[in-house]
Amino acid sequence: MNIYEAMEHRRSRYALDANTTVSDERIEEIVGECLVQTPSAFNSQTARVVALFGESHAKLWSIVMETLRARVPADKFAGTEAKVNGFAAAHATLLFFEETDTVKALQEQFPSYADNFPLWSLQASGMAQVNVWTALSSEGLGVNIQHYNPIIDDEVARTFDVPASWKLISQMVVGNPVAEPGPIAKKPVSERLVVRR
Numbered sequence: 001m002n003i004y005e006a007m008e009h010r011r012s013r014y015a016l017d018a019n020t021t022v023s024d025e026r027i028e029e030i031v032g033e034c035l036v037q038t039p040s041a042f043n044s045q046t047a048r049v050v051a052l053f054g055e056s057h058a059k060l061w062s063i064v065m066e067t068l069r070a071r072v073p074a075d076k077f078a079g080t081e082a083k084v085n086g087f088a089a090a091h092a093t094l095l096f097f098e099e100t101d102t103v104k105a106l107q108e109q110f111p112s113y114a115d116n117f118p119l120w121s122l123q124a125s126g127m128a129q130v131n132v133w134t135a136l137s138s139e140g141l142g143v144n145i146q147h148y149n150p151i152i153d154d155e156v157a158r159t160f161d162v163p164a165s166w167k168l169i170s171q172m173v174v175g176n177p178v179a180e181p182g183p184i185a186k187k188p189v190s191e192r193l194v195v196r197r
């Protein structure tokens with residue numbers, strides 16, 4: 001796949017099972033390569049990933065399930081339960097974090113940019129996430145991203161022994177795609193791209 005085909009192939013895939021044909025080692029290798037190659041403000045390299053496979057993947061989705069069960073009214077929980085079970089049925093979850101001590105140090109070192117560093121940190125996280133999403137999709141894996149943070153943050157940090165300075169940004173679900181996503185509406189490029197000469 002060339003880069004444009006890979007970008008087009010990157011979709012949110014929700015119908016996933018655990019029977020992936022790509023090895024866990026290969027997934028680790030791809031995530032590592034994407035972390036290394038993704039740019040960041042001042043080359044601060046604040047993106048972090050905790051890759052959850054096997055029991056750890058299952059544990060994450062049980063944390064999400066129980067956290068939501070405590071908040072969603074019981075008579076409305078069936079839909080939530082089915083959704084979370086769908087993520088648990090996938091193969092792995094990549095937890096994306098940003099390392100905030102480095103962000104704070106940059107804010108102190110460069111006070112005139114202080115307000116920008118947290119925004120740049122999130123931008124760089126997004127770049128890392130889309131690189132991983134695109135790369136894994138191009139290998140035939142199905143991927144979607146979820147945001148159950150911040151309500152799961154404390155328990156995730158305790159359970160997976162995550163350093164206190166790592167802030168949870170997203171949960172990327174990875175599995176074997178069992179159905180293709182439907183077509184998606186795209187606005188005309190002419191509405192979104194303006195050229196001045």
Ligand SMILES: Cc1cc2nc3c(=O)[nH]c(=O)nc-3n(C[C@H](O)[C@H](O)[C@H](O)COP(=O)(O)O)c2cc1C
Pocket residue numbers: 010011012013144145146147181184
């Ligand atoms: C910053 C960002 C946050 C998103 N958050 C969620 C989310 O919490 N749950 C979810 O199911 N999809 C989430 N998505 C996926 C988008 O809904 C999806 O990318 C968009 O509708 C386009 O569809 P596509 O990914 O198939 O191209 C998110 C996407 C982005 C870029």
